[in-house]
Amino acid sequence: MKQSLFTILENRALTKDVFKMMLSGDTSDIRATGQFVNIRLTGKFLRRPISVCDWDEKTLTLIYKVVGEGTEQMKNMQPGEQLDILTGLGNGYDLSKSGEKPLLLGGGVGVPPLYALCKALIRKGAAPTVILGFNTRDEIFYEDEFRALGAKVLVTTVDGSHGIKGFVTDGMKDADYSFFYTCGPEPMLRAIGKAAKTRGQYSFEERMGCGFGACMGCSCKTLTGNKRICKEGPVMESEEIIW
Amino acid sequence: MNTKVNLCGIQLDNPVIPASGTFGFGYEFAEIYDINVLGTFSFKGTTLAPRFGNPTPRIAECTAGMINAVGLQNPGVEKVIAEELPKLKKCFHKPVMANVSGFSVEEYVETCRLLDQEDQVGWLEVNVSCPNVHGGGMSFGTSPAAAAEVTAAVKKVTTKPVIIKLSPNVTDIVSIAKACEDAGADGISLINTLLGMRIDMKRRKPIIANTMGGFSGPAIFPVAVRMVYQVSGAVKIPVIGMGGVSSAKDVIEMMMAGATAVQVGAMNLVNPFACKEIIEQLPVEMAKLGIENLSDIKRV
Numbered sequence: 335m336k337q338s339l340f341t342i343l344e345n346r347a348l349t350k351d352v353f354k355m356m357l358s359g360d361t362s363d364i365r366a367t368g369q370f371v372n373i374r375l376t377g378k379f380l381r382r383p384i385s386v387c388d389w390d391e392k393t394l395t396l397i398y399k400v401v402g403e404g405t406e407q408m409k410n411m412q413p414g415e416q417l418d419i420l421t422g423l424g425n426g427y428d429l430s431k432s433g434e435k436p437l438l439l440g441g442g443v444g445v446p447p448l449y450a451l452c453k454a455l456i457r458k459g460a461a462p463t464v465i466l467g468f469n470t471r472d473e474i475f476y477e478d479e480f481r482a483l484g485a486k487v488l489v490t491t492v493d494g495s496h497g498i499k500g501f502v503t504d505g506m507k508d509a510d511y512s513f514f515y516t517c518g519p520e521p522m523l524r525a526i527g528k529a530a531k532t533r534g535q536y537s538f539e540e541r542m543g544c545g546f547g548a549c550m551g552c553s554c555k556t557l558t559g560n561k562r563i564c565k566e567g568p569v570m571e572s573e574e575i576i577w
Numbered sequence: 578m579n580t581k582v583n584l585c586g587i588q589l590d591n592p593v594i595p596a597s598g599t600f601g602f603g604y605e606f607a608e609i610y611d612i613n614v615l616g617t618f619s620f621k622g623t624t625l626a627p628r629f630g631n632p633t634p635r636i637a638e639c640t641a642g643m644i645n646a647v648g649l650q651n652p653g654v655e656k657v658i659a660e661e662l663p664k665l666k667k668c669f670h671k672p673v674m675a676n677v678s679g680f681s682v683e684e685y686v687e688t689c690r691l692l693d694q695e696d697q698v699g700w701l702e703v704n705v706s707c708p709n710v711h712g713g714g715m716s717f718g719t720s721p722a723a724a725a726e727v728t729a730a731v732k733k734v735t736t737k738p739v740i741i742k743l744s745p746n747v748t749d750i751v752s753i754a755k756a757c758e759d760a761g762a763d764g765i766s767l768i769n770t771l772l773g774m775r776i777d778m779k780r781r782k783p784i785i786a787n788t789m790g791g792f793s794g795p796a797i798f799p800v801a802v803r804m805v806y807q808v809s810g811a812v813k814i815p816v817i818g819m820g821g822v823s824s825a826k827d828v829i830e831m832m833m834a835g836a837t838a839v840q841v842g843a844m845n846l847v848n849p850f851a852c853k854e855i856i857e858q859l860p861v862e863m864a865k866l867g868i869e870n871l872s873d874i875k876r877v
Contacts, residue, residue: 335609337850374847379794380638381847404638420849541634541784543645544846547605549598550621550650551636553629560629560650565605 335423335546336363339416340394345409348475351400352443353409354387357417361389366426367451368517368537368569371396372545374418375407381420382408383545383564385517385537387446388453394421397446397475423545424568427451427535432460433512437534438485439502439526441467441518445476447537451515452485463488463509467502467522471495503529527577536575537568578860579870582616584838585738585763585815587672587699589616592871593828593856596819596842597622597676597702597742598647602661606845607668610853616838618852619674619702620661623692625684627653637775637784642794642821643843644773646787649678654688662697672699676742679727686730693735701737703727706744706769718744718769721756728760740764740817745804746772754808765808766817766840768801793843797821802834809835809876823851825858829866835876 340359348354364371364386371394372381382404388395400409411417427447432455440448445466455462463486468474470493480487488505489497498505502518503525514534516526523536540563543551547565554561556574561567580591595606597619606612630648637644651657665673675692679685689701705718705727717723724741731739741757743750745768754765770791775784783789801820809816818836822828823844831839844851859871868874 335605335849337609337848378638379641379643379843379847380636541636543636543643544599544849546849548601548849549636549645549846550601550630550647551645552633553635553647553650554633555629 336360336421338419338421340419342411342413342415342417343393344413345411348397349473352473352475353398353400355396355398355408357394357396357419358392359394359419361391361394361421363422364389364394365422367429367454368426368447369422369424370545370568372420372423372542373408375404378404378407380543381545383423383542385447386450388450397443399443420545424564425566427515427537427569429454429458431513431533431535434460435510435512436460436462437506437509437511437514438462438464439467439506439514439516439518440464441502441522442469442473444516444518444522444537447517448515449476449479452480452483456484462486463511465490465502465505465509467505467518469493501525506530524577527572527575530572534572535569536572538563538570539568578863579872580856580859580863582838582872584817585700585740587738589838591616591856591859592832592836592838593852593859594618594674594817594838594840595845595852596840597704598645599842599845602665603669604664606849609849612669613671614853614856615671617671617674617699618669619676619840620665621651622649622676622678622704623651623654623657623688624649624678624680625654625688627651627656632786634784634786635790637790639773639775639792639794639796641796642792643846644775644785644790644792645770646785646790648787654691658691658695662695666697673697674700674702674740676702676704678704682727682730685727686734689731689739690734693737698737700740700764701731701735702740702742702766703731704742704769706742706746716744718753719747721753724753725756725760728757728762732761738763740766742769743767744769745800745820750804751807751811754812758812758814762814764815764817765812766819767808768797768804768820771797771800793821795821795823798823798827802830805831805836806834806876825855825862828855828859829862829868829874832871832874833877
């Protein structure tokens, strides 16, 4: 974990309520895809945990959905403004388990952490298939960005306005895969748990106090013992989850 | 300038103590700074049996604070002694404050007896603001007689200073503090969190799964100062002040209210360096106020 000040380089809308923020700062403690950062906002007491979409030596990319007062405040921030951010939080995805044909399943605002994961998997020589699930055409983001990485991309929409009509699980029916990685709302994770033909890793969400393992605010029970979503998670193995 | 204070016969390099439940068993913080700069810290509330605690969500945001309803999640006293304390020994070389909770007098007694035998433990901080299964649904900390009963029973089986941690959710905290003093307590710490609640207006449901939880953070500081002032004026034993402390100034103000030492809670969760920064800032604030020795501060 590292605490440092980041400077906003860019903050723009991808859809009506999903925003992309690029920042410059010390990213040296971000060690794995699927980790998250915790952002302090003026006038708010608790930090806001946001998953890392992508990073390099100098920049950090976050994609967030406006869901409450904190993210509303983030949306209105301008390039040049600074944010106090804790980086390097959580365990992240384990690339070594992917096999040759990993399947990445993202639902809505669960899509962002899969971007850096997809990039890393391609870099190590795997051939990922990505299924992105949204409610409707207007909510879709990052379809082209995943394609540009060289992944096979399928999009599902609940209303059928783009791609396959239905949920990500409808997209995975005919897929041939060696392992899966997913992030999204809990009902989606549950459905994947039932539909999956292989083992996989799931990223979970919970209201957090500290985000670094001190307060026990985000604990959950697993078959391998009690875990803190922020410390031993947010990524969990399919074989340890109690649905 | 001298920041040393004496807490129940043990000298602290400074009066700053991370509060139980906000500092785990220290390792998360030891990864980012040398926690030996602390006066001491109060470790995660420990019970006789392991506890998972309450369902989630356990946390809610508030103006200048937060609500938690963790529910005393801890691995149980046996594991704390067998696993947590040896790990802690590697990164913390001062006496630690053992925070204990229970659901019956017998549980408090047994947990305290076991922790009292550990060399690393300097003080026992007995949290009497849990539901009282033993006494028929009332909290030990809300009745002078029940608080005194726990105090006396724990004192019988321990050799180390026993500090009773009081709940502010009572009509007369002074009478409870005095009952603990009369029963043999070596110190009083206060205040635990204030009972609070937030509602998710879209879902029309409480945010916290357990409906209510403990409200802490800077918002409660004035309430804490008032209660520390009232209690320290009524008892002769040392008082540890806590509740919304977030700066070196707050530490000094708490000592002017009559506290011998000061705990920092919720702030650790927001700024993991909070206690380190407060300790570094203390001499600066002392100089501004013309304070040479922190231990010279008198209750106003």
